[in-house]
Amino acid sequence: MTASEQFAGWAFVTPGVAIILLFWAVPIVWSAVMSFQSNNLLTPSTPFVGLKNYRQLVHDPIVGQAIQHTLIYTALFVPGTMIVGLFLAVAMNRQIRFITFYRTAAYATMAISTISEAIVFIWLFDPSYGVINYFLSLVGVPQQQFLNSPSQALYVIVIMTIWGWTGFSVVIYLAALQGVPAALLEAASIDGCTAWRRFRRVTLPLLSPASLFLAVWLTINALQLFDEVYLSTQGGPLNATTVLVYYLYQQAFVDFNFGYASAIAYFLFLVILVVTAIQFRVGRRFTHYRS
Amino acid sequence: MTGSNLIADVEAKPMPFPIRAVRSCFPALNTGEKFIFLDNAAGAQIPQVVNLTKVVQRPGVNWNDFWVGERDVATVNGKVIGIPALVDNLAVVYNKKLFAAAGLPVPSADWTWSQFQADAKKLTDPAIKQFGTAYVTPGSEDTVWHWEALLWEADGQILTADNKKAAFDSPAGLKSLTTLQKMAVTDKSMYLDPTDSAYANLFNSGKIGMLVTGPWDLSAFPNVHDGVQVMPAYPGAAAGHQTISGPDNWVVFNNGATRVSAAEKFLLWLTAPAQVKYWSLHTGDLPTRASVGNAAGFNQQMDSTLPGVSAFVANLANVKQSRPQIPTYPKISQVLGNMIVSVLLGKSQPQAALSSAAAQVNQILAAG
Numbered sequence: 001m002t003a004s005e006q007f008a009g010w011a012f013v014t015p016g017v018a019i020i021l022l023f024w025a026v027p028i029v030w031s032a033v034m035s036f037q038s039n040n041l042l043t044p045s046t047p048f049v050g051l052k053n054y055r056q057l058v059h060d061p062i063v064g065q066a067i068q069h070t071l072i073y074t075a076l077f078v079p080g081t082m083i084v085g086l087f088l089a090v091a092m093n094r095q096i097r098f099i100t101f102y103r104t105a106a107y108a109t110m111a112i113s114t115i116s117e118a119i120v121f122i123w124l125f126d127p128s129y130g131v132i133n134y135f136l137s138l139v140g141v142p143q144q145q146f147l148n149s150p151s152q153a154l155y156v157i158v159i160m161t162i163w164g165w166t167g168f169s170v171v172i173y174l175a176a177l178q179g180v181p182a183a184l185l186e187a188a189s190i191d192g193c194t195a196w197r198r199f200r201r202v203t204l205p206l207l208s209p210a211s212l213f214l215a216v217w218l219t220i221n222a223l224q225l226f227d228e229v230y231l232s233t234q235g236g237p238l239n240a241t242t243v244l245v246y247y248l249y250q251q252a253f254v255d256f257n258f259g260y261a262s263a264i265a266y267f268l269f270l271v272i273l274v275v276t277a278i279q280f281r282v283g284r285r286f287t288h289y290r291s
Numbered sequence: 292m293t294g295s296n297l298i299a300d301v302e303a304k305p306m307p308f309p310i311r312a313v314r315s316c317f318p319a320l321n322t323g324e325k326f327i328f329l330d331n332a333a334g335a336q337i338p339q340v341v342n343l344t345k346v347v348q349r350p351g352v353n354w355n356d357f358w359v360g361e362r363d364v365a366t367v368n369g370k371v372i373g374i375p376a377l378v379d380n381l382a383v384v385y386n387k388k389l390f391a392a393a394g395l396p397v398p399s400a401d402w403t404w405s406q407f408q409a410d411a412k413k414l415t416d417p418a419i420k421q422f423g424t425a426y427v428t429p430g431s432e433d434t435v436w437h438w439e440a441l442l443w444e445a446d447g448q449i450l451t452a453d454n455k456k457a458a459f460d461s462p463a464g465l466k467s468l469t470t471l472q473k474m475a476v477t478d479k480s481m482y483l484d485p486t487d488s489a490y491a492n493l494f495n496s497g498k499i500g501m502l503v504t505g506p507w508d509l510s511a512f513p514n515v516h517d518g519v520q521v522m523p524a525y526p527g528a529a530a531g532h533q534t535i536s537g538p539d540n541w542v543v544f545n546n547g548a549t550r551v552s553a554a555e556k557f558l559l560w561l562t563a564p565a566q567v568k569y570w571s572l573h574t575g576d577l578p579t580r581a582s583v584g585n586a587a588g589f590n591q592q593m594d595s596t597l598p599g600v601s602a603f604v605a606n607l608a609n610v611k612q613s614r615p616q617i618p619t620y621p622k623i624s625q626v627l628g629n630m631i632v633s634v635l636l637g638k639s640q641p642q643a644a645l646s647s648a649a650a651q652v653n654q655i656l657a658a659g
Contacts, residue, residue: 002403024639040333040336042333042334042336042337043336043337043338044338050442119488122486122488122489123489126489128420128422128482129420129498130617145636147485147486148428148483148485149636150636150637150638153485176554231486232485232486233429233485233486234430234485234487235429235430236428236430236485236628236629236632237428237429237431237485237632237636238430238629238632238633238636238638239629254621254625255621255622256333256618257619265610
C-alpha cells in the first residue's frame with residue numbers, strides 16, 4: 001500500500017471515526033470518570049468521591065428492586081420471544097398461499113415504532129375500556145387492573161415487548177430454517193422418525209447457532225429495557241416496573257445525580273458482560289455448527 | 292431568538308421529556324444552547340445564571356404586576372433568577388352534557404370538595420363505563436401537584452417554612468388524601484390513569500364528567516361541550532379556593548457583559564404588558580401579568596381564542612403558594628408520588644401513607 005493510498009483510506013474513514021469517537025468513546029470515558037464524582041452537570045464543582053457512588057448502589061433498596069424487576073423481565077422476555085418466534089417461523093417455513101404476506105406481517109411488529117406499540121397496548125390492557133378485560137369477562141374472569149396493579153404491570157410489559165420483538169426472532173429463525181438440509185430430514189423420515197422427533201433431533205440442533213445468537217442479543221436488549229416502561233408506566237405503580245435503566249434515567253435526568261447514574265450504568269455494563277460471557281460459554285456446549 | 296445564545300427557559304416543575312435533561316447538560320459544557328428546560332432550583336445552581344434581582348426593580352418593569360405564584364418561583368434563595376415566560380394553573384373542566392344527563396346543576400364558584408365527590412359519584416355509571424373524574428397515577432410530579440393544590444386548600448403545607456422538615460403529615464394532609472381515597476377506592480368514581488395520557492381522550496369521548504387539569508388540555512376536547520370552574524374548597528378552611536401553578540421563566544446566562552445587557556433589555560421588552568397581551572391573545576396562553584389579565588374586555592377576547600380559558604385567567608388570582616424551591620424537590624416528589632398512588636390503588640391507608648412518606652422526606656431533607 002502506498003502512502004497516498006493510506007492517506008486516502010484514512011480520509012474516507014475519518015468522518016465515521018470522528019463521529020464514533022465523539023458519540024461513543026467520549027461518553028464511555030466521561031461517564032466512567034463521572035461515576036467516581038459527585039456531579040450534577042450544573043455546577044462547576046465535581047469533587048472526586050472515590051467508590052462512594054458504587055457503595056451507595058449496594059445499599060440502595062430501589063436498586064435491589066430494579067435488579068429484581070430486570071431479572072424477572074429478562075427471564076420471561078428472552079425465552080418468550082424465542083419460543084413464539086420459533087413457533088411462527090416453523091409455521092411459516094412452508095410453501096402455502098400468501099406466505100410472503102404472512103412473513104411480512106410477522107416482521108411488521110419490528111417496523112412499528114415503540115410509541116405506537118405502547119399506545120396500542122395501553123388501550124388493550126386498560127382496566128375499564130380494554131378489550132383484554134372484555135374477553136376475560138366472557139369467560140368469567142373478574143376485571144384485572146393490569147398497568148394499575150403493582151403485581152401485574154411488569155408482566156403486561158413482558159407481553160408488550162415479546163409482541164414487539166417477535167418479528168425479529170421470526171426472521172432469524174426463518175433464515176436458519178432455510179439452512180436445514182432437506183436430505184437430513186428425509187433420511188430421518190426413512191429411518192422412521194415421527195415429525196416431532198425430526199424437529200426435536202434434527203431441526204432444533206441445527207437451529208442452535210441462531211438460538212444462541214437470539215439468546216445473547218435479546219438478553220442484552222432486555223437488560224436495557226427502558227422505552228416501554230417510560231411510555232406506559234413511568235416505573236410505577238409504586239416502582240413495580242422500575243428496571244435498572246429506568247432508575248438510571250431517573251437518577252440522571254430527574255434528580256441530576258449524574259455521578260450516581262454513571263455508576264449504575266457501569267454496574268449494568270458489568271452485568272451484561274458477565275451474563276453474555278456465561279451465555280457464550282454455556283451455549284457453546286449446546287451449539288452445533290455444521291462444517 | 293437569533294443572534295443571542297443567552298436565553299433559556301427554566302421550568303418550575305420536572306418536565307416529563309428526556310429532551311429537557313439532554314439539553315440541560317449544555318450550560319455546563321458552555322456550548323451556547325439557546326433554550327434549556329430544567330428545574331428552577333437546580334437551574335439556580337448554575338453559576339452562569341445571571342441574578343436579575345436588580346433588573347426587575349428597574350423603573351417601568353413593575354415586578355409586582357407578575358402573579359405572586361410566578362414571582363415566588365422566579366425567586367430562589369431570595370435571588371430573582373428569571374422573568375416569567377409562561378404560566379398555568381389547575382381548575383375543574385367539566386362536561387356540561389353529562390351534568391345535565393345526571394340531573395346535576397353545573398359547579399358553582401363556591402363549591403366544596405364534598406360536592407365534587409357527590410357529583411363524581413352521581414356521574415359514575417359502570418354500565419356505560421362512565422367515570423365522575425380521573426386522576427393521573429404514574430407517581431410522577433403530575434401525580435403530586437394535583438394533590439398539593441388540595442393540601443393547600445385544606446390549610447396544609449408541603450414542608451415547614453424553613454424547608455427543613457416535612458409538614459404534610461398533618462390533619463390537612465389527611466383530609467386531602469382522604470378526599471381522593473373516597474373517590475378512588477370507596478366510590479370508584481375516579482378513573483386512574485397510570486399512563487398520564489388516556490384521561491384526555493376519555494374526557495373528549497364523553498366518558499369522564501370532571502377533570503382537574505390545566506388550560507393546555509382545553510384544545511384537546513373538541514368533541515365535548517365543556518365548562519371550567521375553580522377548584523372546590525374545604526368549608527371552614529382559611530385557604531379558600533386555591534390552585535397550583537407551574538410557571539416557566541426566561542433565564543439569562545452570562546456569556547459576557549454586552550450580551551447580558553442586550554438579553555436583559557430584550558427580555559424586559561418581551562415581558563412588557565403590550566407583548567404579554569399580544570402573545571396571550573394569539574396563542575391562548577395565560578397572561579403572565581395581572582394588569583393584562585384584569586383589563587376590561589380581555590377575558591372575552593381570550594375566550595374567542597380558546598373557549599373556556601378565561602376561567603383559568605381568573606383562577607390565576609387563586610395561585611397563592613408555590614412548591615418548595617429546593618434542589619431536593621424532585622426526590623421529595625417521588626416519595627409523594629408513591630404515597631398518593633399507594634392510597635389511590637387501595638394499597639395503604641392515608642394516615643399510614645402520610646407517616647411513612649414524611650419519614651422518608653425528612654431523611655432526604657436531612658441528607659441535603
